[in-house]
Amino acid sequence: MAEISSQWFYRLKAAQRDLIERCGTIERAAAIASLSKSQMGRFNNAGDPELMPLSAVLMLEAECGTPLVTSVMAELNGRRLADADAPGAANATMMAAHADVVVQFGELIAAAAMAFADGRLTPAELAGIDRGAAKLEIAIAELRKAAAAARGTGGLSLVGGAA
Known part of the structure; x- marks a missing residue:
């Protein structure tokens, strides 16, 4: 598997931070994803090389209702997500x-x-x-x-x- 560029790495880290923020706090995001606060803190830290596991991404995106990390992953692979008809749009x-x-x-x-x-x-x-x-x-x-x-x-x- 090819390594991702530092540009894409920082985009993923930024999406992780945005996802954690949308879920409230590091503590709340950790509880939702069944991870430790220190691990969630590393995901929130732009300088830490650790990326969220897919299961955590999916749980947090489901909680906040926005596919922030998934959208960046799709873009990384030359794709875009399409929204289903959202109620009330x-x-x-x-x-x-x-x-x-x-x-x-x-x-x-x-x-x-x-x-x-x-x-x-x-x-x-x-x-x-x-x-x-x-x-x-x-x-x-x-x-x-x-x-x-x-x-x-x-x-x-x-x-x-x-x-």
Whole structure:
């Protein structure tokens, strides 16, 4: 089996951290996956080489309802996950999804500007930028889902009247 590049390794580690965060705390994620807190802490640490076992990934993704690590693994293999028709997707609001993209983009730009200010990017600053990019990526995915749902119902009327 070919080794994964450091770029993909860091993407997987970032997805693990996001997954743990979505489940609440390291302690809660450890309890859900039936693993020790110290082991879950290693999965959450960007500098630790240990990756989550597949069983832990599946349990945590089921808990938070989002295939964060699975999506990165699919992408690593040149694939994308397709969402089944999610219940309530047609009720998603474009304005809220758009606003979230704008907020997440602003937070990413602000974090990056602060990191760039001294002319040096530390591993912690790079991890912060990566976390911001991950949040923006999720917000964009939600906006795209809302747009697709609205398109599937013939569009939206944002200011009274018919679509």
